[in-house]
Amino acid sequence: MNTKKHILDLSVAQVRELSAGYVEIHLRAADGKMPEMLPGQFVQVRVDGSPETFLRRPISVNLLTRTGAEGGACCDATGNDGAADELWLLVHAVGDGTRALARLQAGDTLNIVGPLGNGFTLPAEGADARPLLVGGGVGTAPLLFLGQELAARGVRPTFLLGGRREADIMQLEHFRRFGDVALTTEDGSAGERGFVTQHSLWRDAAYTQIYTCGPKLMMVNVARMARERGIPCEVSLENMMACGLGACLCCVENTVDGHVCVCTEGPVFDAKRLNIDH
Amino acid sequence: MSSLTTHIGALTLKNPVMTASGTFGYGLEFEDLVDLTRIGGIIVKGTTLEPRQGNPYPRMAETAHGMLNCVGLQNKGVDYFCKHIYPQIKDIDSQFVVNVSGSSPETYAECAARVAELERIEAIELNISCPNVRQGGMAFGTTCAGAASVVKAVRAVYPKTLIVKLSPNVTDITEIARAVEAEGADAVSLINTLMGMAIDAERQRPVLSIKTGGLSGPAVKPVALRMVWQVFEAVQIPIVGLGGIMNATDAVEFLLAGARAVEIGTANFIDPAVTVKVVDGINEYLDRHNCASVEDIIGAAH
Numbered sequence: 195m196n197t198k199k200h201i202l203d204l205s206v207a208q209v210r211e212l213s214a215g216y217v218e219i220h221l222r223a224a225d226g227k228m229p230e231m232l233p234g235q236f237v238q239v240r241v242d243g244s245p246e247t248f249l250r251r252p253i254s255v256n257l258l259t260r261t262g263a264e265g266g267a268c269c270d271a272t273g274n275d276g277a278a279d280e281l282w283l284l285v286h287a288v289g290d291g292t293r294a295l296a297r298l299q300a301g302d303t304l305n306i307v308g309p310l311g312n313g314f315t316l317p318a319e320g321a322d323a324r325p326l327l328v329g330g331g332v333g334t335a336p337l338l339f340l341g342q343e344l345a346a347r348g349v350r351p352t353f354l355l356g357g358r359r360e361a362d363i364m365q366l367e368h369f370r371r372f373g374d375v376a377l378t379t380e381d382g383s384a385g386e387r388g389f390v391t392q393h394s395l396w397r398d399a400a401y402t403q404i405y406t407c408g409p410k411l412m413m414v415n416v417a418r419m420a421r422e423r424g425i426p427c428e429v430s431l432e433n434m435m436a437c438g439l440g441a442c443l444c445c446v447e448n449t450v451d452g453h454v455c456v457c458t459e460g461p462v463f464d465a466k467r468l469n470i471d472h
Numbered sequence: 473m474s475s476l477t478t479h480i481g482a483l484t485l486k487n488p489v490m491t492a493s494g495t496f497g498y499g500l501e502f503e504d505l506v507d508l509t510r511i512g513g514i515i516v517k518g519t520t521l522e523p524r525q526g527n528p529y530p531r532m533a534e535t536a537h538g539m540l541n542c543v544g545l546q547n548k549g550v551d552y553f554c555k556h557i558y559p560q561i562k563d564i565d566s567q568f569v570v571n572v573s574g575s576s577p578e579t580y581a582e583c584a585a586r587v588a589e590l591e592r593i594e595a596i597e598l599n600i601s602c603p604n605v606r607q608g609g610m611a612f613g614t615t616c617a618g619a620a621s622v623v624k625a626v627r628a629v630y631p632k633t634l635i636v637k638l639s640p641n642v643t644d645i646t647e648i649a650r651a652v653e654a655e656g657a658d659a660v661s662l663i664n665t666l667m668g669m670a671i672d673a674e675r676q677r678p679v680l681s682i683k684t685g686g687l688s689g690p691a692v693k694p695v696a697l698r699m700v701w702q703v704f705e706a707v708q709i710p711i712v713g714l715g716g717i718m719n720a721t722d723a724v725e726f727l728l729a730g731a732r733a734v735e736i737g738t739a740n741f742i743d744p745a746v747t748v749k750v751v752d753g754i755n756e757y758l759d760r761h762n763c764a765s766v767e768d769i770i771g772a773a774h
């Protein structure tokens with residue numbers, strides 16, 4: 195499915211600091227309406243407050259809440275008055291650009307280009323789908339939106355979220371609205387101790403589809419576990435980007451079909467197409 | 473409202489703003505975001521006779537006011553372009569120009585000959601200045617004899633407007649410009665990217681897969697402007713100026729230095745609609761300076 199791309203000046207409705215270095219940014223359009231976006235897609239954000247940051251930064255669509263829609267329920271908890279659609283971004287401040295985004299305040303303007311990329315493959319209507327969504331760190335961002343879309347289709351997903359410590363696992367209250375949640379932390383401060391791939395749910399996993407986003411090594415291991423169990427797996431990559439539009443060819447991943455652009459043919463790939471899975 | 477029409481040899485552009493090769497895809501990638509018919513010319517991705525995979529990832533590094541790339545001419549080959557891309561762009565009301573590259577004078581010429589058959593493509597831009605491929609590319613663009621050999625081979629098979637894109641990675645760019653003019657080039661465009669590199673201090677390794685890359689963006693503008701100025705004084709053929717143009721004022725500076733048209737590259741990544749803003753800004757500039765035509769300011773700073 196093709197979504198139309200836009201250049202939008204959005205206003206920052208709210209910025210919530212979730213834990214040290216992680217912020218959730220709520221954005222609204224002047225007319226109150228957000229264009230159609232798909233789970234797994236991203237936007238290219240212009241970073242105005244950082245002279246060091248020349249290029250835009252790709253950030254996943256974390257959630258899209260529509261006024262009056264089912265998913266709107268989760269807005270109440272975070273103070274959306276329901277007056278406008280909201281696009282949420284979850285940002286981990288790792289460098290100059292993302293640190294400048296984390297400094298945004300309500301009332302600021304943020305220029306984005308999007309939605310970009312392909313998005314996750316959703317199960318067919320009425321299918322008996324039991325998806326497992328595996329995320330690590332800020333890679334959980336697109337999985338919230340995916341969970342919302344799955345729930346809206348009557349599918350109850352299982353989320354398996356991992357982090358170094360409890361503070362790295364965010365938006366739990368929202369994930370719990372859409373499905374069952376399992377956790378791992380490396381220090382054991384929340385859920386089971388260890389990595390997502392060591393969680394006990396893998397023992398009797400009867401999932402029909404796995405979706406994963408997070409550090410590359412984690413995704414490689416998740417894709418391997420999926421392959422061993424014969425479960426289809428989609429992986430969301432985070433290659434460095436310049437244009438985000440398929441024009442510069444900077445973001446390529448070496449796939450079984452050669453170099454392909456992550457920004458247009460991805461960021462979501464069938465794990466079988468990637469050379470990581472061998 | 474002034475006249476923005478400009479001519480590059482036999483090629484007529486409705487305005488002097490084009491997009492730079494490798495930064496605007498085939499235009500189609502930007503269709504949702506900018507009105508392609510308002511752009512004077514669209515120079516498509518570097519195209520070679522055979523398909524190329526380009527260099528390994530990572531191919532990009534951000535720098536102060538610019539970026540380095542080492543894409544290395546990844547493309548699906550000229551036949552793919554003719555068969556699959558050309559039908560999608562041929563009815564769009566802008567001037568599409570194919571950026572042609574090769575590994576020998578023969579492969580440049582063969583690629584150009586195939587593009588010559590496309591009715592709606594009235595010009596090619598010969599890339600003898602790509603710093604990111606081992607064979608060909610910049611190897612031709614850095615010596616007068618190399619540049620002349622490619623232009624000569626292509627001129628023999630390509631009757632339409634032939635623009636030759638020059639490398640800034642030379643001691644004296646005017647020598648190369650004169651050499652390609654002597655072989656019958658209709659115009660020169662300059663500059664391609666400046667060779668550079670980035671090192672990751674933490675990893676203590678080069679950032680780019682092939683270690684070096686081409687620098688583009690506002691960081692290169694003063695160098696580009698100086699070269700356009702020098703080439704304007706050295707050759708008679710039209711000049712297309714580029715390198716770091718971010719807005720209309722930048723574009724006007726290139727026109728004043730002697731360019732008959734400009735190309736916008738890296739700026740498209742920051743603002744995908746920058747081209748039409750530059751067109752509007754040039755128009756506004758001409759009105760403010762009581763110029764009836766863009767021709768009035770070309771080379772006016774000399």
Ligand SMILES: Cc1cc2nc3c(=O)[nH]c(=O)nc-3n(C[C@H](O)[C@H](O)[C@H](O)COP(=O)(O)OP(=O)(O)OC[C@H]3O[C@@H](n4cnc5c(N)ncnc54)[C@H](O)[C@@H]3O)c2cc1C
Nearest residue numbers: 251252253254284285286289290291292335432433434461
């Ligand atoms: C499709 C896609 C979706 C993304 N979604 C999100 C998201 O929802 N939330 C979020 O916080 N981040 C996301 N990222 C990563 C984000 O784009 C980078 O963290 C950001 O570009 C870093 O910019 P900076 O200026 O802060 O850091 P820089 O100063 O540029 O770099 C700081 C550090 O971050 C690393 N880095 C830079 N770019 C990337 C990248 N693209 N991926 C991974 N590491 C990088 C650098 O190697 C360096 O070590 C996404 C990336 C992609 C490609």
Ligand SMILES: Cc1cc2nc3c(=O)[nH]c(=O)nc-3n(C[C@H](O)[C@H](O)[C@H](O)COP(=O)(O)O)c2cc1C
Nearest residue numbers: 442492493494518541599664688689715716737738
């Ligand atoms: C990602 C990227 C890819 C490029 N690919 C090509 C190419 O295929 N052929 C070419 O002649 N120039 C290529 N260039 C060079 C640009 O066309 C232009 O000469 C250069 O970037 C300077 O202009 P700018 O500063 O406006 O970007 C490329 C530049 C970039 C940034």
Ligand code: FES
Nearest residue numbers: 438440443445457
């Ligand atoms: S980032 Fe430019 S092609 Fe993907």
